[in-house]
Amino acid sequence: TLNIKINGMSYEVPKGSTILEAAKQAHIDIPTLCYLKEINEIGACRICVVEVKGARSLVASCMHPVADGMEIYTNTPKVLTSRKKTLELILSDHDRKCLSCVRSGNCELQKLCNDLKVDNELFYEGERTHYTVDDTSPHMVRDNNKCIICRRCSAVCEKVQSIGVIGANDRGFITNISCAFDMDLGETSCVSCGQCIAVCPTGALAEKDYTEEVFAALADPDKYVFVQTAPAVRAALGEAFGLPIGTNVEGKMVTALRRLGFDKVFDTNFAADLTILEEAHELLDRVQNNGVLPLITSCSPGWIKYCEHYYPDMIDNLSSCKSPQQMFGAITKTYLAEKLGINPEDIVMVSVMPCTAKKFEIGRENQNAAGVPDVDISITTRELARMIERVGLNFLSLPDEGFDDPLGRSTGAGVIFGATGGVMEAALRTAVETLTGEELKNLDFTEVRGTQGIKEATYRAAGMDINVAVASGLSNARKLLDDVKSGKANYHFIEIMGCPGGCVNGGGQPQQPASVRNFTDIRTLRAKALYDQDAASELRKSHENPNIKMLYDEYLGKPGSHKAHDLLHTTYVK
Numbered sequence: 001t002l003n004i005k006i007n008g009m010s011y012e013v014p015k016g017s018t019i020l021e022a023a024k025q026a027h028i029d030i031p032t033l034c035y036l037k038e039i040n041e042i043g044a045c046r047i048c049v050v051e052v053k054g055a056r057s058l059v060a061s062c063m064h065p066v067a068d069g070m071e072i073y074t075n076t077p078k079v080l081t082s083r084k085k086t087l088e089l090i091l092s093d094h095d096r097k098c099l100s101c102v103r104s105g106n107c108e109l110q111k112l113c114n115d116l117k118v119d120n121e122l123f124y125e126g127e128r129t130h131y132t133v134d135d136t137s138p139h140m141v142r143d144n145n146k147c148i149i150c151r152r153c154s155a156v157c158e159k160v161q162s163i164g165v166i167g168a169n170d171r172g173f174i175t176n177i178s179c180a181f182d183m184d185l186g187e188t189s190c191v192s193c194g195q196c197i198a199v200c201p202t203g204a205l206a207e208k209d210y211t212e213e214v215f216a217a218l219a220d221p222d223k224y225v226f227v228q229t230a231p232a233v234r235a236a237l238g239e240a241f242g243l244p245i246g247t248n249v250e251g252k253m254v255t256a257l258r259r260l261g262f263d264k265v266f267d268t269n270f271a272a273d274l275t276i277l278e279e280a281h282e283l284l285d286r287v288q289n290n291g292v293l294p295l296i297t298s299c300s301p302g303w304i305k306y307c308e309h310y311y312p313d314m315i316d317n318l319s320s321c322k323s324p325q326q327m328f329g330a331i332t333k334t335y336l337a338e339k340l341g342i343n344p345e346d347i348v349m350v351s352v353m354p355c356t357a358k359k360f361e362i363g364r365e366n367q368n369a370a371g372v373p374d375v376d377i378s379i380t381t382r383e384l385a386r387m388i389e390r391v392g393l394n395f396l397s398l399p400d401e402g403f404d405d406p407l408g409r410s411t412g413a414g415v416i417f418g419a420t421g422g423v424m425e426a427a428l429r430t431a432v433e434t435l436t437g438e439e440l441k442n443l444d445f446t447e448v449r450g451t452q453g454i455k456e457a458t459y460r461a462a463g464m465d466i467n468v469a470v471a472s473g474l475s476n477a478r479k480l481l482d483d484v485k486s487g488k489a490n491y492h493f494i495e496i497m498g499c500p501g502g503c504v505n506g507g508g509q510p511q512q513p514a515s516v517r518n519f520t521d522i523r524t525l526r527a528k529a530l531y532d533q534d535a536a537s538e539l540r541k542s543h544e545n546p547n548i549k550m551l552y553d554e555y556l557g558k559p560g561s562h563k564a565h566d567l568l569h570t571t572y573v574k
């Protein structure tokens with residue numbers, strides 16, 4: 001450890017800490033803007049400056065390591081004035097329509113301006129840049145008039161997702177974050193993952209908001225409006241209402257949806273169970289009949305688009321299963337519509353997802369089992385939170401209610417889909433029991449749990465070794481696929497999720513500010529909510545879901561049947 005002084009008080013801090021980290025241990029939150037731990041460590045914005053005795057100028061605390069005997073001052077007039085000036089300069093070229101901004105109330109810039117008493121927004125009023133809003137991609141809107149050029153978005157796009165479709169163009173006053181050759185985002189190979197939105201400190205990046213369309217459907221007396229909620233939504237929606245990260249709010253979420261006016265409140269987890277039956281069947285079929293291996297999961301639409309763009313030679317490895325979101329819509333508009341005696345054209349299927357790429361997925365080809373789109377509107381967790389606020393529902397005091405039957409019933413295997421490794425674990429529970437014909441003693445495949453970017457394991461069943469791997473975050477997917485292609489790795493089954501940590505960390509989840517992200521393992525906390533729900537579930541294997549059994553008995557026949565293929569499987573673009 002090292003001995004240092006902060007604001008005249010002595011502290012012992014670990015060697016290798018930055019000043020920012022050392023101050024955190026001393027209960028001092030130094031403000032940051034551009035800094036994102038391990039993603040954007042560029043020390044550029046100068047909000048986190050502090051005085052260090054003996055240094056010639058103020059230093060950026062996010063990057064500056066502590067040294068033994070260092071004396072640091074975080075709150076001198078010089079420091080506070082410098083931070084305020086930086087903010088005034090940012091505001092001099094910032095669209096200050098805070099009243100109507102989607103981030104009002106959780107904008108990091110707004111909070112800093114309040115905290116640092118920036119009381120004259122026009123201090124450096126003068127020339128302004130003006131940008132056209134880019135709404136060309138299916139999932140998001142980019143408004144550079146609100147961009148502060150912190151570069152968090154481009155760092156996450158390039159380093160975490162290994163895509164890099166956005167970056168700084170031009171220089172000086174007109175520096176702006178945009179695509180190569182000023183192309184629209186919709187023209188690039190952006191995969192719609194929304195990780196850039198999740199890290200944006202302001203309202204410059206936001207999902208395309210479809211809340212008005214949902215309200216309009218709810219108000220239409222001729223429509224049956226059904227909703228499905230993704231596994232990971234329940235683990236994060238509470239954050240939008242101030243609950244601690246990792247609080248499972250499934251019961252309140254269901255109640256809120258019912259009171260918003262949805263005719264049926266269903267659970268995507270049901271379709272996650274259905275996916276497992278189809279995908280486990282596909283895996284065993286490929287293993288036993290010399291099919292293309294490794295089989296790779298297909299639930300994450302950001303990953304699918306990435307594969308189509310960057311690994312077109314591996315398209316045949318993708319599972320032909322539609323994602324649970326799409327299977328859900330397909331079953332609702334065929335099986336359920338027939339059961340209820342309603343016309344699929346009169347159903348509006350809304351999905352609530354932690355994901356922005358799901359907005360893209362609903363418009364893909366070959367996703368219309370009943371001749372109409374399987375899913376009509378996909379909204380994010382954040383949009384649902386806004387709907388709840390708009391109608392004045394007091395979320396925190398709502399009672400807990402349960403999902404509707406029959407598509408609200410699910411198992412613990414379905415809920416863990418929302419965390420990296422969860423689809424693999426759920427599939428193994430079913431595949432191993434199917435292969436051996438025996439009941440598994442231990443349902444926890446702990447080797448594939450956890451937030452590491454790449455995980456590997458080998459399981460022995462019915463005399464054969466099953467090699468599996470799990471990757472989350474697209475740069476990890478790239479590493480794994482390169483190993484597969486070079487012959488360095490040999491797997492039967494791979495799970496890939498586009499977002500690092502899986503859907504719990506999706507681009508549509510409530511945004512946590514960098515002050516939280518830099519010091520909290522958000523993914524692990526949200527994932528724990530799902531694993532706890534699984535552990536507490538009466539049924540933990542997809543093939544034991546009684547309503548899935550009923551669906552096969554009454555309608556689909558067997559997993560992999562002709563009808564199942566017609567309704568639940570899809571194709572990809574090479």
Ligand code: HC1
Nearest residue numbers: 230231232299324325355417503
């Ligand atoms: Fe996901 Fe999935 S787990 S993709 O991460 O397979 O979005 O939560 O809904 O479709 O079930 C997302 C989550 C989600 C699908 C399921």
